[in-house]
Amino acid sequence: MNAVLLAVILMLVLAVCRVHVVIALFIGALVGGLVGGLGLDGTMLSFQEGLTGGAQIALSYALLGAFAMAVAHTGLPDALARWMIARLDATSPDSSSRTHRVTKWALIGAILLMAIMSQNLIPVHIAFIPLLIPPLLTVFNRLHLDRRAISTTLTFGLVTTYMFIPVGFGNIFLNDILLGNIRKAGMSTDGIRIMHAMGIPALGMMSGLLIALFVSYRKPRDYEDRSLAKQPAVAGTGSITTQGGGDSSDPQVSGPAGTAEPINRYRATVAIIAIIVTFVVQVAMQLAGAKSNSLLVGAIAGLGIILMARAVPFRESNEVFTEGMKMMAVIGFVMIAAQGFAQVMQDTGHVTLLVTDATALFGTNKALAAAVMLLVGLVVTMGIGSSFSTLPIIATIYVPLCMSLGFSPLATVAIVGSSGALGDAGSPASDSTLGPTAGLGADGQHDHIRDSVIPTFLHFNLPLLVAGWIAAMVL
Secondary structure, eight states: OOOOHHHHHHHHHHTTTOOHHHHHHHHHHHHHHHHHTTTHHHHHHHHOOOOHHHHHHHHHHHHHHHHHHHHTTTTTTHHHHHHHHHHHHHHHHTTHHHHHHHHHHHHHHHHHHHHHHHHTTTGGGGGHHHHSSSSGGHHHHHHHHHHHHHHHHHHHHHHHHHHHHHTHHHHIIIIIIIHHHHHHHOOOOOOOOOOOHHHHHHHHHHHHHHHIIIIIISSOOOOOOOOOGGGGOSSSSSOOOOOOOOOOTTTTSTTTOOOOOOOOOHHHHHHHHHHHHHHHHHHHHHHHTTOHHHHHHHHHHHHHHHHTSSSOHHHHHHHHHHHHHHHHHHHHHHHHHHHHHHHHHHHHOOOOOHHHHHHHHHHOOOOHHHHHHHHHHHHHHHHHOOOHHHHHHHHHHHHHHHHHHHHOOHHHHHHHHHHHOOOOOOOOHHHHHHHHHHTTTTTTTIIIIIIIHHHHIIIIIIIHHHHHHHHHHOO
């Protein structure tokens, strides 16, 4: 059996069986490496080599977590949650009331907008989720809102934005990685309008979101009101639950469910300034073409503003920052393990073998060829957990295949782009599912696999498979 296919299936089965994602990735990589002929020592060396590539990612997420917790400590996110709860308390308790409906859809729309902006206008990626979502959990509870609807909304905004809009992270994915690797593989991309090529796949993602919001997760769902500060950080059961932060005696971080003092306007103002500085630093570095990690530098700048302005007292800063890093630590470890898994899969050479074996099935049948290439892309990305890492691997194989089968350049871009994006939503190791879980699971009532991974897999990967195939046939 193909080592990559076996490793991915094993990893997914273990994750669904509530084995921690990091352990599932390691076992999958170990089995895949042994089946792929690397041997035990070779597999471990390959895995360790991949780990080094995830260190920068983990550090960035740790510092962003510290920044998010520092902002939360100022009381700014809590103020938003309290305002919304007060507005709901002043209206009918009936969840079907007009005010509740308007608040529900306004909240979903605002979260979707933030997820979209996190990829371009305010390029913080998933760092906004643990800052914004935990204080709103009580609001979700009052609205009887199914958190799976929020999970799919967040993942849609994170993934569809970079795979369709060529700005920010989308510019990196579409222009630098997708078109760049297609050119390296020998196909001219002159005159290609990237949004035209990825428009149909993006519509497939949109259809999945609409089904999730208006069909699958439309009905009310009840959750308990829990204090975030009293929830332990769970890291070993297949769910990823983060600690809401801080000492439960601190009203600023106790969450909207607790008794809270009035918001300190000075601290909230400093938090707003720090957020703006973090954003400006990242945008300035990207415009200047800096090769260093802009997220890392932006987080440090934001933390510096909060510390210098004493919005977080020095005597409390160590505890606050540590809690923030712990909040994002699970995501960092998963991303590091995913890099090791990806390195083992590459070193086995079975990614190329998987494509070669698949091509033997379709011969010169373009319709079957497009379907098989999309399915292979889904399998590879589900294991690696990153579209950005998958594209360079598959582009070198897919482009010559598409050229030999007579696919147009536009159709080739759609096939390769969709194949790379497939699996990002729905992968246990993807930050597009880890991020939503980190926020929605802050009170221990949102399971990573059952409430983030499976819903996003069903609502996004299946429609994207169909939409990517249609794009390959009509473009």
